[in-house]
Amino acid sequence: MKKVLTWYLKPYYRRMLLGLAIKFIGTIMDLCLPWILAYVIDTVIPRGEKSPVFVWGGLMIICSVLAWSFNVIANRMASKVARDTTESIRHDLFAKIMYLSNRQTDAFTKPSLISRLTTDTYNVHQMLGRIQRLGVRAPILVIGGVCITLTLDPVLTMVLVAVMPIVVGITWYTSKRGIPIYADLQQSVDHFVRLIREDVAGIRVIKALSRTDYEKEKYDVINQEVVQKEKKAGMLMAVVNPCMNFFLNLGLVFVVIVGAYRVNSGLTEVGKILAFLTYFTIILNAMMNVSKMFIDVAKAAASADRIMKVVDGSWDMTLVEMEKQINDDAFIRFDNVSFSYNGRENNLSNINFALHKGETLGIIGATGAGKSTLAQLLLRFYDVNEGSITIAGEDIRSIPFDELRSRFGVVFQNDTLFEGTIFENVNLGRGLSEEEIKSAISCAKATEFVEEKEQSYQNQLNIRGNNLSGGQKQRILIARALAAHPEILILDDSSSALDYKTDAMLRKELRESFADTTTIIIAQRISSVMNADAILVLEDGKSVGYGKHETLMEECEIYREIAATQMGEV
Numbered sequence: 001m002k003k004v005l006t007w008y009l010k011p012y013y014r015r016m017l018l019g020l021a022i023k024f025i026g027t028i029m030d031l032c033l034p035w036i037l038a039y040v041i042d043t044v045i046p047r048g049e050k051s052p053v054f055v056w057g058g059l060m061i062i063c064s065v066l067a068w069s070f071n072v073i074a075n076r077m078a079s080k081v082a083r084d085t086t087e088s089i090r091h092d093l094f095a096k097i098m099y100l101s102n103r104q105t106d107a108f109t110k111p112s113l114i115s116r117l118t119t120d121t122y123n124v125h126q127m128l129g130r131i132q133r134l135g136v137r138a139p140i141l142v143i144g145g146v147c148i149t150l151t152l153d154p155v156l157t158m159v160l161v162a163v164m165p166i167v168v169g170i171t172w173y174t175s176k177r178g179i180p181i182y183a184d185l186q187q188s189v190d191h192f193v194r195l196i197r198e199d200v201a202g203i204r205v206i207k208a209l210s211r212t213d214y215e216k217e218k219y220d221v222i223n224q225e226v227v228q229k230e231k232k233a234g235m236l237m238a239v240v241n242p243c244m245n246f247f248l249n250l251g252l253v254f255v256v257i258v259g260a261y262r263v264n265s266g267l268t269e270v271g272k273i274l275a276f277l278t279y280f281t282i283i284l285n286a287m288m289n290v291s292k293m294f295i296d297v298a299k300a301a302a303s304a305d306r307i308m309k310v311v312d313g314s315w316d317m318t319l320v321e322m323e324k325q326i327n328d329d330a331f332i333r334f335d336n337v338s339f340s341y342n343g344r345e346n347n348l349s350n351i352n353f354a355l356h357k358g359e360t361l362g363i364i365g366a367t368g369a370g371k372s373t374l375a376q377l378l379l380r381f382y383d384v385n386e387g388s389i390t391i392a393g394e395d396i397r398s399i400p401f402d403e404l405r406s407r408f409g410v411v412f413q414n415d416t417l418f419e420g421t422i423f424e425n426v427n428l429g430r431g432l433s434e435e436e437i438k439s440a441i442s443c444a445k446a447t448e449f450v451e452e453k454e455q456s457y458q459n460q461l462n463i464r465g466n467n468l469s470g471g472q473k474q475r476i477l478i479a480r481a482l483a484a485h486p487e488i489l490i491l492d493d494s495s496s497a498l499d500y501k502t503d504a505m506l507r508k509e510l511r512e513s514f515a516d517t518t519t520i521i522i523a524q525r526i527s528s529v530m531n532a533d534a535i536l537v538l539e540d541g542k543s544v545g546y547g548k549h550e551t552l553m554e555e556c557e558i559y560r561e562i563a564a565t566q567m568g569e570v
Contacts (some may be wrong), residue, residue, distance in 0.1 A: 003304075003308055003311075003312070004085075004089065004124060004128075004300075004304045004307075004308075008085050008088055008089055009081070009085055009128075012081045012084065012085060015077060015080075015081055016077075016078075016081055016132065018077070019074045019077035019078055019081070019132060019136075020074075020136050022070050022073050022074040022077070023070065023071065023074035023078075023132075023133075023136045023137055023140075024136065024140060025066070025070050026066065026067045026068075026069070026070030026071040026073075026074060026137075027067075027071075027136075027137050027140040027141060027144065028140070028144065029063045029064070029066045029067035029070065030063075030067045030071075030141070030282070031140075031141065031144045031145060031148060031279075031282070032063050033060055033063055033064065033067075033278075034148075034274075034275040034278040034279055034282070035148055035152075035275060036056055036059060036060050036063070037060070037271070037274065037275060037278070038152065038269075038271040038272050038274060038275030039056070039271070040053060040056050040057075040271070041269075041270065041271030041274065042269045042270070042271035042272060043271075044056055071137070074132075074133070074136075075133050077132075078128075078129055078132030078133050079129055081128065081132060082125050082128035082129035082132065083125070085125075085128055086121055086124060086125040086128065089121055089124060089307060089311075090117065090121050092311050093116060093117055093121070093307055093310060093311055094117060096310055096311050096313070097113050097117070097310065099315075099401070100310075100313075101315075101316050101317045101381065101382065101383075102376065102381040102382055103316060103341075103382055104313065104316055106341075108310065109190065109194060110194070110197075111190050111191070111193040111194035111197055112190040112193075112194075112306075113310070114193060114197075115186065115189055115190050115193055116303075116306050116307050116310060119186070119189065119303070120186065120303035120304075120306050120307050121303070121307065123296070123299045123300045123302075123303040124300045124303055124304055124307065126296050126299075126300065127296045127297055127299070127300030128300075130292070130293050130296050131293060131296075131297070134289045134290065134292070134293045135293060137286070137289075138286040138287070138289045138290045138293070139286075139290075141282050141283065141285075141286035142283050142286045142287065142290075145279045145280075145282050145283045145286070146160065146161060146283070148279060149276055149279050149280075152268075152272045152275055152276055152279075153259075153262070153268050153272055153273075153276060155258065155262065155267075156255050156258060156259055156262070156268075156273075156276055159251060159254045159255050159258055160251055160255060160280060160283070162251065163247045163248060163250065163251040166247050167243075167244050167247055167248065167287055170239070170240060170243045170244060170247075171240060171244075171290060171291055171294050174236055174237060174239060174240050174291075174294070174295075174298075177236055178233065178236055178237060178294075178295065178298030178299075179298050179301045179302050180302070181229070181232060181233045181236060181298075182233055182298055182299045182301075182302040182303075183302035183305065183306070184229060185226070185229040185230060185232075185233055185302075186302060186303065186306060188222070188225050188226045188229050189226060191222055191225075192222050192223065192225075192226050195218060195219060195222050196219075199215050199219070237295045237298075240291040240294070240295070241288060241291055244287055244288060244291055245284075245288075248280075248283075248284045248287060249284075251280075252277075252280055252284070255276065255277070255280060256277075259273045259276065259277075260273075316383075317380065317383055317397075319397070319398060319399075319400060320395070320397045320398055321398060322394070322395045322397065322398040324393045324394050325390060325393040325394075326393060327393075328390065328393040329356070330354035330355060330356060330390075331355055331356055331357040331359075331391065331392055331518055332354070332355040332361075332378070332389075332390070332391055332488070332518060333353075333354045333355075333388075333389070333390045334351045334352055334353050334354075334374075334387070334389055335352060335387050335388050335389075335390070336350050336351075336352060336386060336387035336388075337350070337351040337352075337377065337384050337386070337387035337388070337389060338350060338351075338384065338385050338386040338387055339373065339377055339382065339384050339385050339386075340385055341373075341382075343385075346385075346541055347370050347373050347541045348370045348373055348374060348377070348541045348542075349541050349542050350387075350542070350543070351374065351387075351536075351542075351543055352543070353534065353536055353543075353546060355518055355520075355533075355534070356518075357516065357518055358515055358516050358517065358518060359518055359519075359533040359534070360510075360511075360518075360519040360520075360521065360531075360532040360533050360534075361519070361520045361521070361532060361533065361534050361535070361536060362521050362522075362523065362528070362529025362530070362532035362534070362535040362536070363520065363521070363522045363523070363529070363535070363536045363538065364522075364523060364524070364526065364529055364535060364536075364537055364538070364559070364562065365537055365538035365539055366539065368540075369538035369539055369540060369541065370538050370540075370541040371492070371493075371522045371538055372412075372413060372492055372493075372522065373541075374522075374538075375410075375412075375490050375492055375520065375522060377389060378396070378488075378490070378520070379404075379405060379408060379410065379490075380396050380397070380401070380404060380405075383397065391404075391407070391488070407486060407487040407488050408486050408487075408488050408489070408490060409480075409481035409482055409483075409484060409486030409488070409489045409490070409517075410481055410489075410490045410492070411474070411477045411478055411480075411481045411490070411491050411492060411494035412492050413492050413493045415477045415494075417461055417468070417473060417476060417477065418461075419460075419461065420460070420461060421460055421461065422441075422450055422461060422476060423437060425461060425476060425480060426440060426441065426476065426479050426480045426483050427483070428480060430483070430484055432483050432484060436483055436484075436485075437479075437483055439483075440479040440480070440482040440483035441475075441476075441479045443478075443479070443482050443506075443509045443510075443513055443514075444475045444476070444478040444479035444482060444506065444509075445475055445502055445505055445506055445509070446472070446475035446476055446478075446479055449472055449475075450476075461476075469497075470497035471497040471498050471499070471502070473497070474494055474495065474496070474497050474498060475498070475502075475506075477494065478491070478494055478506065481494075482514065485514075485517070486517060487517065487518065488517070488518045488519075488520070489510070489514065489517050489518070489519045489520070490519075490520045490522070491519070491520070491521045491522065491523075492522040493522055493523060493524060495523065495525070495528055496523075496524060496525075500527065503525070503527070503528060504527075507528070507531065525566065526549075526559075526562060526563050526566050527566070529549075530549040531549070532548075532549075533548070534546060534547060534548065535547065535548065535549060535552055535559070537552065537556055537558055537559050539558055544556060544558050545558065545559050
């Protein structure tokens with residue numbers, strides 16, 4: 001919270017001070033109105049002259065107009081500061097999320113990061129706007145109201161001031177208790193968002209397997225958890241307004257009783273009592289607004305803490321200065337690479353291979369063998385625990401992230417198409433020419449179905465490409481990977497939805513048109529990798545075979561079993 005109020009608000013301090021001055025003037029105008037009214041009732045009217053009444057009435061109109069105008073201007077300035085500050089926070093938060101390592105993303109969880117970008121930044125925005133509008137106006141109304149009532153009737157003011165410590169104590173206690181409660185609530189909201197995200201993404205599977213009731217039960221459990229925590233937070237904060245109302249209204253009762261006694265005794269005047277009651281109402285409303293502000297502050301403090309845990313978090317992957325291995329003739333080399341997701345048991349152990357420029361490596365193995373993990377290590381989504389990975393003799397830990405990843409064209413398992421045109425999805429903001437995009441679509445064997453569509457390359461895709469078939473999606477994704485002519489191409493199970501003929505045509509196109517591109521093909525089909533320069537066979541994160549198809553058929557039992565199984569299916 002401290003960083004939000006210092007670092008992010010610092011560029012707007014001058015504007016906030018100007019808004020404070022304008023809000024101060026507008027609030028003073030509001031405070032003048034009851035005093036003028038009391039003066040007119042007690043002093044001007046008894047004279048029996050009309051002209052002073054109109055003069056003071058005109059002055060009240062001027063004060064009202066000034067109060068309205070200045071408050072509107074100040075509120076607009078406050079909204080602009082809140083908007084711009086929140087924009088900066090969102091920008092930094094989004095930028096940090098984009099550069100988090102996969103390990104950090106896994107630790108925070110994606111639903112939590114989404115919640116921080118949306119709900120938490122909204123809470124901070126609400127607080128920044130309210131604290132500028134009410135955080136200035138409410139204290140001025142309270143302090144100014146008390147000061148003016150002192151000039152009207154000090155005895156009645158003491159009655160009012162007597163209840164203030166109780167009201168302040170209630171507000172402080174509830175806000176202190178509220179911050180951890182709202183932080184806990186946001187944790188449950190994160191779990192809630194994650195469940196909804198999973199259910200919406202997998203709604204077809206849920207329906208197909210008739211698991212709707214099961215998912216509804218899971219939803220009811222987490223929904224009830226959120227409801228209970230919202231109830232706990234709401235019950236705590238609901239104490240504030242009734243308690244403040246009770247004590248302030250109790251004070252008002254005493255003011256009326258004491259005021260009536262003093263008027264009857266000739267110690268004060270009716271106009272002053274009327275003004276005093278008006279000021280009391282103003283003070284009451286101001287204190288109610290302060291209580292609302294503290295609720296927003298409690299929410300925002302919890303949210304700001306969650307945001308800053310991401311923004312201020314240290315990078316767990318940094319650039320390391322290492323000497324380039326000039327004598328290494330391999331373009332890509334894995335040297336005794338071991339890696340673990342949980343830090344306890346290895347997901348990859350002692351992986352060794354070397355690829356020369358333009359060669360193709362096929363990787364095959366059972367589900368969970370570590371095939372995709374190997375690709376993620378090469379892209380440095382995670383850092384290896386042991387060993388090293390080099391590209392052209394440079395350890396990837398010494399290559400800047402943008403420079404490293406600009407060398408790659410990648411198609412991941414379950415990859416994403418974005419809402420937009422086919423052209424935009426292939427280009428993906430890289431500034432590629434129309435010729436490059438059309439050539440990539442042709443190489444990916446997608447020209448046939450793309451040009452069949454109305455508006456061709458400008459045809460709009462739904463979110464995740466849901467208006468395309470599985471094979472069509474994969475060909476668009478492959479076109480995206482090929483469009484920038486990458487040095488290294490990674491195809492992670494990218495042909496699983498393609499028919500054998502299209503798969504064979506695609507591999508032929510890669511050999512002919514991308515001969516200088518070093519390619520890594522991760523596949524379930526032996527037919528997709530059998531013509532590769534080398535094939536790596538993985539089992540339980542370990543290399544159990546490496547070589548050409550013919551060599552593996554002779555020497556690797558697991559590879560022979562896979563081949564026999566697939567040939568039998570054919």
